[in-house]
Amino acid sequence: MILIEIRNVTKRFGDFIAVDNVSIEIQAGEFFTILGPSGCGKTTLLRMIAGFDAPDSGQILLEGKDIIDVPPERRPFHTVFQSYALFPHMTVADNIGFPLKMSGKTRHEIMTLVTKALEEVELSQFGNRYPHELSGGQKQRVAFARGLINQPRLLLLDEPLGALDEKLRENMQRELINLQAEAGVTFIYITHAQNEALALSHRIAIMNQGKIEQVDEPARIYNFPMNRFVADFIGKINMLDASVIEVSSSHLKLRVTGLGEITVPAKACIKINDRGVLAVRPEQIRIAPEASEMNTGLQFIGKIKGFFYIGDVTTYNVELPNNTWIEALLPNSEPGHAKLFEIGDTVVVSWSEQSAQFLPN
Amino acid sequence: MQRRMTLLWIASILVYTFLYIPLIIVVIFSFNNSKLNAEWVGFTLHWYQTLFHNHEMLLAARNSLIIAISASTLATLLGTMAGLAIHRYKLKILPILAFTPVAMPEILLGVSLLLFFLQVLNLTLGMFSIIIAHTTFCIGFVAIIVRARLQGMDDLIFEAARDLGATPWQTFYHITLPLIRPAIIAGALMSFTLSIDDFVITFFTKGVGEPILPIQIYTMIKVAITPEVNAVSTLLMLLTLTLIFVATRFDTSVLRSESK
Numbered sequence: 264m265i266l267i268e269i270r271n272v273t274k275r276f277g278d279f280i281a282v283d284n285v286s287i288e289i290q291a292g293e294f295f296t297i298l299g300p301s302g303c304g305k306t307t308l309l310r311m312i313a314g315f316d317a318p319d320s321g322q323i324l325l326e327g328k329d330i331i332d333v334p335p336e337r338r339p340f341h342t343v344f345q346s347y348a349l350f351p352h353m354t355v356a357d358n359i360g361f362p363l364k365m366s367g368k369t370r371h372e373i374m375t376l377v378t379k380a381l382e383e384v385e386l387s388q389f390g391n392r393y394p395h396e397l398s399g400g401q402k403q404r405v406a407f408a409r410g411l412i413n414q415p416r417l418l419l420l421d422e423p424l425g426a427l428d429e430k431l432r433e434n435m436q437r438e439l440i441n442l443q444a445e446a447g448v449t450f451i452y453i454t455h456a457q458n459e460a461l462a463l464s465h466r467i468a469i470m471n472q473g474k475i476e477q478v479d480e481p482a483r484i485y486n487f488p489m490n491r492f493v494a495d496f497i498g499k500i501n502m503l504d505a506s507v508i509e510v511s512s513s514h515l516k517l518r519v520t521g522l523g524e525i526t527v528p529a530k531a532c533i534k535i536n537d538r539g540v541l542a543v544r545p546e547q548i549r550i551a552p553e554a555s556e557m558n559t560g561l562q563f564i565g566k567i568k569g570f571f572y573i574g575d576v577t578t579y580n581v582e583l584p585n586n587t588w589i590e591a592l593l594p595n596s597e598p599g600h601a602k603l604f605e606i607g608d609t610v611v612v613s614w615s616e617q618s619a620q621f622l623p624n
Numbered sequence: 625m626q627r628r629m630t631l632l633w634i635a636s637i638l639v640y641t642f643l644y645i646p647l648i649i650v651v652i653f654s655f656n657n658s659k660l661n662a663e664w665v666g667f668t669l670h671w672y673q674t675l676f677h678n679h680e681m682l683l684a685a686r687n688s689l690i691i692a693i694s695a696s697t698l699a700t701l702l703g704t705m706a707g708l709a710i711h712r713y714k715l716k717i718l719p720i721l722a723f724t725p726v727a728m729p730e731i732l733l734g735v736s737l738l739l740f741f742l743q744v745l746n747l748t749l750g751m752f753s754i755i756i757a758h759t760t761f762c763i764g765f766v767a768i769i770v771r772a773r774l775q776g777m778d779d780l781i782f783e784a785a786r787d788l789g790a791t792p793w794q795t796f797y798h799i800t801l802p803l804i805r806p807a808i809i810a811g812a813l814m815s816f817t818l819s820i821d822d823f824v825i826t827f828f829t830k831g832v833g834e835p836i837l838p839i840q841i842y843t844m845i846k847v848a849i850t851p852e853v854n855a856v857s858t859l860l861m862l863l864t865l866t867l868i869f870v871a872t873r874f875d876t877s878v879l880r881s882e883s884k
Contacts, residue, residue, distance in 0.1 A: 312784075313787055314786075314787075315783055315786075315787075334786070334791075335786040335787050336786050336788075336789050336790055336791055336794075336817060337789070340787070342783075342784065342787060344780050344784060345781055346778050346780045348780040348783070348784035349781070350781055350784075350785070350799060351777075351781070351803070352802045352803055360791075361785070361788050361789075361798075362788040362789050364798075365788060365789035365790045365794060366789055401647045409788065410788075413789075501783055504804070
């Protein structure tokens with residue numbers, strides 16, 4: 264069932280088009296993420312859904328009814344802000360109970376529900392504290408509890424984990440997944456952190472310069488990016504300039520300068536002589552010592568130019584025969600080894616036909 | 625580091641001494657059993673007794689209180705509204721319009737108000753004209769304080785309130801008002817003290833009728849600085865201190881710049 268439909272929404276600020284003819288459908292119960300670099304228009308889009316800004320054109324539909332003229336307080340949505348936006352003059356309990364108070368619940372009902380909510384976010388002893396007496400993670404949990412207390416149809420989250428440190432963020436990500444599953448509330452999550460988007464979402468919309476580039480499940484976004492922007496924005500990817508020399512229903516044949524002809528899986532709407540890039544993820548690239556035997560037809564001799572040790576993995580920079588550098592990622596599964604190759608080593612570089620793809624310019 | 629701290633202490637003691645010695649002297653000499661403000665003779669409450677029998681002075685004090693309370697109430701109301709508007713609508717002209725009277729030399733304001741009352745409004749000068757004049761120059765102070773308070777706050781909390789189901793009025797009542805309350809109280813206090821001891825503007829807009837406290841005091845020292853003036857000043861000081869005390873009891877963050 265479609266809960267929210269954004270239909271051809273455009274928003275301008277002066278000459279600047281913040282949101283450019285965006286259309287998205289969001290299912291009830293979905294964890295939907297809008298991912299994009301800062302300034303791509305994702306927050307503007309969120310503010311229009313929440314009702315703080317009105318679109319210049321287009322419609323926002325809640326279960327088929329246009330809600331453009333409904334003020335924020337009458338939309339059954341709540342927002343969790345990056346700055347938490349807790350009311351500084353109210354206790355934690357009063358903050359969480361605020362939506363209930365506004366909807367006219369009795370003091371007794373409010374107390375019962377707030378006590379339960381405080382337990383759920385493990386802040387039972389903190390009901391009488393003020394927001395400035397809480398840590399970042401605790402404030403975050405208060406903001407979630409406040410946003411979910413009167414079971415909104417939709418929770419909008421604007422980079423809610425942005426202000427937390429790395430370790431806490433990972434814990435909160437796990438909590439968020441549980442929270443969403445338990446509450447059964449539809450989430451629209453705004454972030455610029457791609458790993459967060461991949462880890463949390465059912466579906467992701469990639470946004471760039473006010474436009475939606477691709478809407479898909481995380482694994483499909485990662486493995487089958489629609490264009491160069493998506494490929495580059497999500498994870499790392501090696502790109503080699505290429506042009507199409509043969510098109511068939513099962514594959515494309517590309518010419519890559521200095522490397523010869525390389526076959527990749529077929530793709531819709533590609534014609535002969537199209538220019539673009541051959542794209543391969545670093546973890547899909549295999550490198551092996553020079554002498555070792557390789558079964559695949561596709562292989563090149565490369566030279567190790569550098570490496571970057573992260574701990575669990577090491578990234579190697581390998582120079583290909585056409586003098587371009589690519590990155591290959593190898594897990595450090597052998598104990599005690601920081602790297603498997605030395606700078607200057609000659610290696611055999613290869614990848615499977617299925618793991619590479621052509622992205623047109 | 626240690627030496628720096630010592631210097632800092634010495635400097636602050638000097639500054640505070642410079643500020644408070646004259647005030648302390650006024651208080652002491654208001655109890656001095658001598659007609660001259662020269663040397664300490666002995667303790668007396670005589671000057672306070674004279675003061676309370678001075679009909680003209682009591683009338684002036686009553687008038688000044690009425691003016692200060694009315695003007696500060698009006699200025700607080702209008703100034704708070706101005707502060708909110710300046711913060712909300714980012715029109716560059718608004719702060720200029722509201723804050724200019726604050727920076728304007730009082731004498732200029734006095735003269736222009738006088739001309740305005742007499743020639744444009746055809747008003748008879750008196751209590752009413754003084755209240756309007758005082759309200760005019762106090763609005764700016766209240767607006768500045770309220771706006772400064774709002775600037776230090778996360779604007780998102782007002783949107784968050786709307787988002788969580790509060791109408792614009794509920795947002796004002798439950799969120800905005802409690803948050804700017806310290807600023808409103810500080811503004812009201814400031815307006816009151818500015819109004820009660822204002823001389824220049826009062827002088828221009830008072831007309832000939834009612835006696836007003838600062839002008840009454842001035843008339844007294846034109847003859848001679850009597851200890852009676854010291855007594856009035858001491859009482860005025862007491863009133864101000866009480867107000868500050870009450871305000872801080874009412875809300876402890878009035879005199880602190882940070883938000884709770």
